[in-house]
Amino acid sequence: MGILAGCKQKAEQTTYGPVTADDIKSHIAVLANDSLMGRKPFTAGETKAISYISSEFKKLGVAPGNNGSYFQDVPMVQVTGTPSATMEISGKTHISLKKTEDFVVFSRHEDANIQLKDAPMVFAGYGIVAPEYHWNDYAGLDVKGKVVVVLVNDPGFKSGDKTLFKGDTMTYYGRWTYKFEEAARQGAAGLLIVHQTEPASYGWSVIKTSNTGPKLYLQAADKYKSRALVEGWITDSAAHQIFTAAGITGDIRAIARKRDFKAIPLGMNLTVGLSNSLKYSMSHNVIAMIKGTDKPDETIIYTAHWDHLGIGAPVKGDSIYNGAVDNASGVASLLAIAKAYTASADKPKRSIVFLAVTSEEQGLLGSEYYATHPVFPLAKTVANLNMDALGFYGPTKDLSITGKGQNDLDDYVAAEAAKFNLELKGDDRPGAGSYYRSDHFNFAKVGVPALDLNNGTNSIEHGEEWGKAKKKDYNDNNYHQPSDNYSADMDCTGMAEVANVMYNIGVKLADETTFPGWKAGSEFKALRK
Ligand SMILES: [Zn+2]
Missing domain, CATH: 3.50.30.30 (Glucose Oxidase; domain 1)
Known part of the structure; x- marks a missing residue:
């Protein structure tokens, strides 16, 4: 990463909001390091991952989110x-x-x-x-x-x-x-x-x-x-x-x-x-919170899964599935967003919860446990904002809502897109069922409006075809492979774009008194009282 690239990152930061690509990148470098051994639940890699995440929250002055603890036990077999x-x-x-x-x-x-x-x-x-x-x-x-x-x-x-x-x-x-x-x-x-x-x-x-x-x-x-x-x-x-x-x-x-x-x-x-x-064991979700000034019992919950696949079959001599994109990028963004909240002079009226969940890769288990054993009442949970495997190919002219059309959070993204002149898209592969494939789905299943946001593929610098090719290459060659690695030239500016939009949406939701709902025709509408 040269000086020019550094300057460019700064320009992007001021464009979208206070969350910085540099912060995101520094967290990915730690979370996707070989010493965390692919962040598999129950391993020493779990211990390292959750202690890093919780200690970063502590450093930022973000309080423990589970009755004095940064952890929620998740009993698993x-x-x-x-x-x-x-x-x-x-x-x-x-x-x-x-x-x-x-x-x-x-x-x-x-x-x-x-x-x-x-x-x-x-x-x-x-x-x-x-x-x-x-x-x-x-x-x-x-x-x-x-x-x-x-x-x-x-x-x-x-x-x-x-x-x-x-x-x-x-x-x-x-x-x-x-x-x-x-x-x-x-x-x-x-x-x-x-x-x-x-x-x-x-x-x-x-x-x-x-x-x-x-x-x-x-x-x-x-x-x-x-x-x-x-x-x-x-x-x-x-x-x-x-x-x-x-x-x-x-x-x-x-x-x-x-x-x-x-x-x-x-x-x-x-x-x-x-x-x-x-083998019966305990894994852990990490929870931190910023208490709202007016309505502390109403929450906006950011989620990202901290786990990945651990050590597995070697591919080209590498057996550590580091999951730099999937999903060190999301957890890194969670921490960078938390920092932006703490740095802001305006304190949120509703509470902001940061939830780094376990065992997404094993079937969305940590978020399922939270959704079925919520720390904060679901009826007063305003929204879930989820980040998983964010764009690693720089900023894009478009944003992609997973399962677009499900709920009113789409309108919040649309307002952000209008503000920054971005195009708003649905999944680029709607046939992949992505709305059911990350942690927001467990919030949807219990009726909490949930948003999963990512970059589109229209690269600001290199155009649509290039972005599409990058994404396809990742899906074909790096997704759930040991090659999903961190490298010093990793471009985190696209992740910062999404993280900033998520930050802006959270700030807006925290200052409102209304609750977003599900759109007519959504299979989750009936679940919200
Ligand atoms: Zn994954």
């Missing part, structure tokens, strides 16, 4: 599943699938030995029950004792029909988390999702890295006995073998998209097992 080497499928023909290469399986059941033996298989389309769309893939189907095979995403994706679900925009029904939840409600013994890169929006490598090794869950009273015994994914080519053997040919997504589609028994039985080793 770590399940390390070791699947059998193969998955055997018998029918008219025999198919043997190889672990990791063709399938991943896991089980939430808190049992040492998990075994599915000769379980009948059935193809249930997209695995969706959505009354508002008059859609039920499980209609007339008894899945007890059976393994259900379903497709990722929802029927709308690439259907060419904008009225089918939300067209190319993924609804929650398209998310894998939903599919496992629905299979549990139906009482299935197993659920396998067919991985296809385009509708999933990520490659098989992401499925592999996220599903091999220990998995974390919040501790549950029923020890997850209500979940399907075996959950997992199979590759597109493994699914192709199975469907072909069952006599199903042609475009499987088109077949399942038909209005008159009915679940198809595959005439095959599946055998797979795994051994689970269990």
Whole structure:
């Protein structure tokens, strides 16, 4: 980073607000350092990460947010599943699938030995029950004792029909988390999702890295006995073998998209097992707060997840998944925003809460725990402002709202965009279901209007094509890979742009007396009283 670049950063700072790129960058340098070992929950990396974050809040004079403590305990269970080497499928023909290469399986059941033996298989389309769309893939189907095979995403994706679900925009029904939840409600013994890169929006490598090794869950009273015994994914080519053997040919997504589609028994039985080793542990959310001067019981909650994937399979000789962008950038911005609040002469009328959550990468667990065990009453939580994996390619002429159109916070972003002459966009990949993929979603699930904001791709310096190429390169080569590293030439000015807009919105919300709401048609509107 040369002197000129430094000057340029200064110019950007004064443009958008008081949060500085230099502050963000200095925090990323610490959080994404190899000594934090990829910030995996329960490791020494967690201890280092949360003590750094809490000590930075303390240095700034931002008070502990949980009744005198900077920490909220998050009780979790770590399940390390070791699947059998193969998955055997018998029918008219025999198919043997190889672990990791063709399938991943896991089980939430808190049992040492998990075994599915000769379980009948059935193809249930997209695995969706959505009354508002008059859609039920499980209609007339008894899945007890059976393994259900379903497709990722929802029927709308690439259907060419904008009225089918939300067209190319993924609804929650398209998310894998939903599919496992629905299979549990139906009482299935197993659920396998067919991985296809385009509708999933990520490659098989992401499925592999996220599903091999220990998995974390919040501790549950029923020890997850209500979940399907075996959950997992199979590759597109493994699914192709199975469907072909069952006599199903042609475009499987088109077949399942038909209005008159009915679940198809595959005439095959599946055998797979795994051994689970269990470890009960406590992870931690970090909470800090600035007490409001007028209405301290009303809160605006900023969130960013501090965790990442830890140490894993080496890629090109690097085994530390540092997560510099995902999500040291968000936590760094959280700290830089906190500093801006403390430096301001105007104190917020409502309270400002900074919540760095654990275990986002393991299924949004820290934010789920907070949303179900809130420190501040949800009814008086004005808004959640979330930052995850902010733009690393400099300032952009556009801002991107994840899941644009959900709630009134969009209007606050629009006002900021107008002020700085920025273009306002929705997700650049609406099919990826990003609104359900970070911590704001757990606030949405309990009715709190939640905003997840990021840079667009129209680089001020290099234009739209360049920005798009940068983002694509990250998604293809660095997302959830050891190469998501900090480097001295990392450009944090785009992150500062977003952080400043989030700061400005928080300041505005803190001085108002009204509560933003959900837009008509949002699936979360009914949840807010
Ligand atoms: Zn991530």
